[in-house]
Amino acid sequence: MRIVFDIGGTFSRYAKFDGGTLVSRGKMPTPNHLQGLTPLEINQSLLTFIVKAIGDDKHRISEIGICFAGPVSAAGNILASPNIHGARLAQPLDLQGAVQKLTGIASVRVINDLSAAAFRYIDTYRSFELVTVSTGVGNKVVIDGRLQLGPEGLEGELGHLPAYLPAPLDAEVNVPCTCGFGANHINVISSGRGIEEVAKQLKEGSLKESYLQSIMRDTQIMTAESICLASRYDDDFSRKVIDFCTYPLAHALCLTLTSLYLEKIILIGSVVFNCPYYLESLMNNILAIGVYNFTTAQLQQKIIKGIADDNNGLEGMNRYLDLLV
Numbered sequence: 001m002r003i004v005f006d007i008g009g010t011f012s013r014y015a016k017f018d019g020g021t022l023v024s025r026g027k028m029p030t031p032n033h034l035q036g037l038t039p040l041e042i043n044q045s046l047l048t049f050i051v052k053a054i055g056d057d058k059h060r061i062s063e064i065g066i067c068f069a070g071p072v073s074a075a076g077n078i079l080a081s082p083n084i085h086g087a088r089l090a091q092p093l094d095l096q097g098a099v100q101k102l103t104g105i106a107s108v109r110v111i112n113d114l115s116a117a118a119f120r121y122i123d124t125y126r127s128f129e130l131v132t133v134s135t136g137v138g139n140k141v142v143i144d145g146r147l148q149l150g151p152e153g154l155e156g157e158l159g160h161l162p163a164y165l166p167a168p169l170d171a172e173v174n175v176p177c178t179c180g181f182g183a184n185h186i187n188v189i190s191s192g193r194g195i196e197e198v199a200k201q202l203k204e205g206s207l208k209e210s211y212l213q214s215i216m217r218d219t220q221i222m223t224a225e226s227i228c229l230a231s232r233y234d235d236d237f238s239r240k241v242i243d244f245c246t247y248p249l250a251h252a253l254c255l256t257l258t259s260l261y262l263e264k265i266i267l268i269g270s271v272v273f274n275c276p277y278y279l280e281s282l283m284n285n286i287l288a289i290g291v292y293n294f295t296t297a298q299l300q301q302k303i304i305k306g307i308a309d310d311n312n313g314l315e316g317m318n319r320y321l322d323l324l325v
């Protein structure tokens with residue numbers, strides 16, 4: 001039996017596979033620094049979740065796979081996790097070693113969550129970029145069937161590129177990034193958290209008139225979900241906010257497409273899956289920026305939505321472990 005975990009920015013999930021068949025699964029909200037927890041308390045809570053999920057199957061489980069929302073070294077050390085621990089960890093967390101010690105199970109693999117998710121698509125495409133838009137933004141690139149990741153696991157952090165904000169609203173937005181290395185990174189502009197923050201700032205500035213005429217005006221709490229919902233009804237304010245937020249990601253994806261041969265750019269994550277206008281807006285911005293040599297039709301067929309469920313990390317991790325053998 002095998003158990004795989006997906007420790008995400010919002011939820012932590014697990015699934016048990018017996019002879020390739022999924023036999024049970026579960027989830028909990030991921031503890032994080034925004035709840036006032038210290039890194040040590042967060043680590044303890046995650047380890048407790050892992051041990052509980054293994055439960056009575058401890059002696060039947062021969063393999064553990066864990067994917068984690070943050071950079072992970074080839075040795076299974078967690079270096080940082082802006083959306084869980086906050087900034088970079090003072091000491092890398094040896095999650096692989098801690099789980100081996102706690103469970104007595106020797107075969108433990110820890111990789112980045114988006115690296116794991118990429119393995120869900122690796123049998124379908126040889127060269128692609130996987131981009132997730134949820135609490136934050138992340139990416140991973142696979143070229144000719146190989147994940148482009150160095151031994152330190154530092155690559156695939158497009159989210160922490162300073163966002164190229166569109167004029168004339170660019171000067172009105174300032175969102176500090178969760179990584180602690182500056183403000184207005186793609187991670188805090190083009191994400192769910194970004195949509196919420198940008199809306200709050202622009203409704204006090206140049207989009208005030210649009211906001212006052214928006215259906216959002218009567219909403220008690222402005223969240224990414226409520227803004228995305230309003231965007232479905234042609235709401236001008238919500239659509240302008242989302243257009244602003246998708247622009248830097250569109251810009252970054254155009255750069256990737258001018259540089260690399262990719263069969264597809266695959267978008268996943270709660271914002272992509274739950275907000276149809278987000279993908280439409282991203283595509284419009286990609287077409288407006290343009291990619292040299294590419295026609296509109298070519299760009300449209302390159303950008304696709306991934307499998308719209310919560311299992312990209314778990315299914316990908318399961319496939320990753322299959323391929324290790």
Ligand SMILES: [Zn+2]
Pocket residue numbers: 159160161177178179180181185187
């Ligand atoms: Zn950042």
